[in-house]
Every structure is written in structure tokens, then in C-alpha cells.
Amino acid sequence: MTLFTKLLIAIVAIEHLYILWLEMFAWETEGKKAFKGSLKEELFAPTKVLAANQGLYNGFLAAGLIWSLIINNIEWSRNIALFFLLCVAIAGVYGSLTASKKILYIQALPAAIALAVVYLTR
Helix, strand or coil: CCHHHHHHHHHHHHHHHHHHHHHHHCCCCHHHHHCECCECHHHCCCCHHHHHHHHHHHHHHHHHHHHHHHCCCHHHHHHHHHHHHHHHHHHHHHHHHHCCCHHHHHHHHHHHHHHHHHHHCC
């Protein structure tokens, strides 16, 4: 993979590490700012455990993308990246349909761009 391709994958991974932090450790502070308008303020405390669970899943997506960057075998690296980028894109589309339209642009679009670049380059 090219440096540009790896950079795109890394950006998506970093975004999901940020989401992990936001949902697992900062849900009632920074989470309120990030999800302003999407969730009523009084719902942050009762949904803290639920958000942490979501954050953990985002961490697994980030881990898979990081894993794809450190695999030495080019074919395996590419296939793992394609799989995890597709997972992120699907999750982003689902989130945009069920939670907030912003998720389409924040999560699905960067993953879709990286997915296309990985798919089209060898």
C-alpha cells in the first residue's frame, strides 16, 4: 500500500480511537458537546454504560485498521483494511439512518473514501 493509502486508513483508525475515548471515558463531559442536539442532556448519565459498550466496538474497528497497517504481507494487509473499512462504512450508514445524519459525513464518508482508495490501488 502507498503512504497515502496508509494515511487514509490511519485517519479512520484515529477517528475511531477518538470515538472510543469519547464514548467510554468522556460520555458525560465531552460527549455532551459532541452529541449536542442528538441526545437530551438528562439522558447522558443513564446511557453511560450503553455508550461505553459502543465505544468498545469502535475500539475494535480501530484495532483492526491499525492491524492492517502493521501486517507485512501486502495482500493480507489490503484484505484486512478492506474488511474493517467496509465495517466502518456500513456502521456509519446505519448510524446515519437510525441516529443522526451527521454520522454519514463524519464516519461513513471517510471510511468510504479510504475503502475506494484501498480497493483501487494495488
